[in-house]
Amino acid sequence: MSQLDDIQRAAQEQFGRQSHRYGRGHILENIEDVRAAIDPLDLKPGMKALDVATGGGHTGIYLASLGCDVTLADIAEPMLQRAAAAADALGYKVKTELHAAENMPYAHSCFDIVTCRVAPHHFSSPEAFIAETARVLAPGGWFVLIDGTVEDGQLEAEEWAHQLEKLRDPSHNRLLTPGQWTRLCKSNGLNVTRTVVTPFKQPDLQWYFETAATPLANRVRVRELIANAPDSARRLFRLGEENGKIVWWWQRLTLVARKQTI
Template sequence: MSSSEALQASHQANIQDQFSRQAEIFADAPELHNEDVLALLVNAADPGPTDAALDIACGPGTVCIAMARHARRSVGLDATEAMLAQARRLAAEAGVANVEWRQGDVYALPFEDACFDIVTCRFAFHHFERPADALREMARVCVPGGRILVCDAVASDDPRKAEAFNRMELLRDPSTVAFRPLATLLDLFAREGLPQPEVRFFQIPAEREKMVTRSFPADDDYDGLRAMITDSVAGDAMGMGARFEDGTVLLAYPSVVLVSVKPGAA
C-alpha cells in the first residue's frame, strides 16, 4: 500500500469511527432539525413534485426527508451504515415513504449520469479529502438545468483564524479534513465549469459544554477541547464570534448555502 493509499484508508477509518459513534447524537441534535435552516436549504433547492433529489453524505437523513416532502423521489447516500440506520428510523417516524437509502462513496456515486434534478450536500465538504472530485460527481449525476447545492460552515478569510478554527475542529472531530474559506468553495464550482453559485449566509449557534459533551475528541482530550474554545474568546481567535455569557462560551459556525444550476437545457 502506498503512503497516499494508507492516508486515505486512515481517513476512512476515522470517518467510520466518528460517525458510527455520533450517529444517534446527530439524529437527535436539534440544530440539525432546525426548521429555519431546513427551510433555507429546501427553498434554495426548490424541489418540485416531479423532481428526483439526491443528498450525499446524508448522515441521519434530515435533508433527504425534508426534500421528500416536496419531491417525487428523494435518495440519501452515506458511507456509514450507522447513520443510514438512523435515517431509516427518522423517515419512518416522519411517515415519509418516498425515500431511499444507499451506502456508497461520494467520489464514485453509484448512479448513472444525469439522473437527479437536485443534488445536495450539507455539512460534509469539510470531511472530504477530495472536495473537487465530490463536486464533480454531484454534477455528473445532475441533469442539465438541475440544481447543485453545497452547504457547509466556512473558515475565516484570516489565515490565522482559519488555522485556529481547523485546529479546534480536528481535535473535536478527527475525521475533519478542513473547513475552507468561502472563496475556496466558490473556486471549486468555477473549476468544475459550474456557474457562480447563489450564496446564502446563516449561522449555527453553539455553546461550549454542548460542543464538548457531544464530541469524541482525539485522545479523549475533552479538557484540551474545552480550553481551545475558551481561549478563542480573546481576539475572536477562531473567527466564530466567541464570547463569555452566563458562565460559558457562546459562539457560532459561519455557514453558507451555495446553489448553482448545471449548464444545459432542463
C-alpha cells in the same frame, strides 16, 4: 462500497459510533437554513433528489416532504438506518445508498438536485465530491451545499478553527472558504447562483464534545485553544460565555449552483 482512504474510514467509524446523537434533539434538526436554500428553487414533486452525507436525514426528509423522489446517502450504515427510520416514521418512502461522497455509484445526469449539509468538511477530497456531484446532476439540475466555512482571507482564524475541530473530532478534515467552493464548482460546470455566509450558534462546548465523544485529553487542549484564541478568531467567531457555557458562532456557507445546460 469502493475502498476507503484513511480520512473516509475515520469518518465512517466516528459517525457509525455516534449516529444516535444526530437525530431528534440535535441542533441540525432545525432546518431553517435548508428551507431558505431550497424553497426558492421551486422543486416539483417527482424530481429526483440525492442527499449526500445525510446524517440524521434532516435535509433529505425535507426534500421528501416536498414530494421529491429521494435517495439518502452516507458513508456510515448506522446513520442510513436511522435516517431511513426517521423518514419512515413520518410516512415518507426514501431509498438509501451506502457510499463515499467522493465516489458515487450512479449513472451520469440522473438527479435533478443534489444536496449536502454540514458534512463536506469531513471529505478527504472536496475536488472529487464536486466532480461527482456535477457528473450525476442532470443539465439544469441544482446543487445545494451548506457547510461550515471561514470567509476568504482569514488565514489565522481558519487555522485556529481547524485545530479546534480536529481535536474535537479527528474525522474533521478542512473547512473551505466560499471562494474555494465557488472555484471548484465553476471548474466542474456548476454555475454558482448564490453564496451567503450566516452565523450559526455553537450553543455549548460541553454538548459539542459529547456529540463527538471527544477524548478527555483533547477537551483540555480545546479549552486551552479557546483561552488563547487570537483576536482574529475571537472576533470572527464571537467567542463568549452564556450562563456558564462556552458559546461561539460558526460561519455557515450556503452555496447554490446550477449545472450548465450545454
